[in-house]
């Protein structure tokens with residue numbers, strides 16, 4: 001619904017843009033006139049995605065693990081040299097593994113917190129200091145997870161994403177003086193490449209899980225991307241510090257037969 005020139009001349013960075021939700025976001029920004037940079041850890045897959053995305057506009061890619069500050073700084077340097085500015089940062093990279101809390105060891109907990117909370121913060125800080133604060137303008141969207149009622153079966157990511165949600169509110173206040181808007185998009189369960197990473201026992205629950213969602217279906221990657229492009233656009237210029245739940249009202253009706261129960265059933 002946005003005009004095809006909505007993001008003309010805008011420079012957009014999409015982390016985790018090589019697959020799933022991030023790929024769709026990158027594609028939509030390109031189709032709305034932006035120049036897009038994608039990053040992720042796996043160079044080969046990243047390059048392949050960039051080639052595919054180049055059918056829709058100007059796309060640049062650079063490998064970057066968001067848990068490594070030096071790699072984020074290298075990415076910022078490349079963007080500065082190539083474009084001289086950054087207008088929009090989409091923090092989409094992330095992930096976790098399903099596990100009941102009592103089975104998560106320190107290494108697993110730290111891996112997920114580093115990926116989803118610490119990595120996201122480092123990316124925001126570096127891009128704000130290099131671009132948004134000196135420019136006195138910027139838009140940041142953090143893709144989190146629907147953690148409105150906690151996240152039984154994935155306590156680590158629930159904690160990390162709640163941290164990002166609260167960070168978003170703080171930065172909306174602290175950085176309003178710099179004309180930086182920052183919001184979260186909180187997807188429910190989205191049919192994307194990400195779901196393929198879950199074990200069969202969990203994938204087997206998906207049909208039943210859809211019945212517990214008020215809108216009776218999982219989301220599409222386009223549903224998430226639509227929320228992201230809207231919140232990034234001038235249509236949302238008075239919106240900052242919020243979380244937009246893209247979940248068919250799942251957050252109001254958290255499934256009691258959910259992930260934790262499935263995990264318990266195949267562990268015991």
Ligand SMILES: CCCCC/C=C/C(=O)SCCNC(=O)CCNC(=O)[C@H](O)C(C)(C)COP(=O)(O)OP(=O)(O)OC[C@H]1O[C@@H](n2cnc3c(N)ncnc32)[C@H](O)[C@@H]1OP(=O)(O)O
Pocket residue numbers: 094095096097098099105107108109111112115145188189190194195197198202259
């Ligand atoms: C069910 C519906 C849910 C809907 C809502 C959410 C959906 C999504 O988010 S879909 C997107 C999903 N995509 C991913 O999650 C992919 C990305 N995931 C990862 O990259 C990993 O899971 C990561 C987040 C842990 C990062 O991996 P990395 O830092 O490379 O860490 P390692 O693989 O070396 O693992 C470190 C440590 O973590 C523990 N661990 C990792 N995987 C599992 C597992 N499957 N089960 C149990 N524990 C796991 C473990 O302690 C690992 O250390 P080692 O034991 O030494 O291997």
Ligand SMILES: NC(=O)C1=CN([C@@H]2O[C@H](COP(=O)(O)OP(=O)(O)OC[C@H]3O[C@@H](n4cnc5c(N)ncnc54)[C@H](OP(=O)(O)O)[C@@H]3O)[C@@H](O)[C@H]2O)C=CC1
Pocket residue numbers: 015016017018019020021022039040041042043045064065066067092093094095096115119143144145146186187188189190191192193194195197
């Ligand atoms: N699908 C779903 O149901 C939901 C997904 N989400 C969240 O949306 C986001 C996208 O998920 P989705 O597209 O489904 O899943 P994918 O697994 O396809 O996407 C995750 C992306 O993040 C990248 N990534 C992961 N860790 C890092 C890292 N440390 N540094 C840089 N890039 C990284 C991956 O690329 P690479 O491996 O090359 O690094 C990949 O491109 C994730 O944050 C996910 O947790 C939230 C709610 C629901």
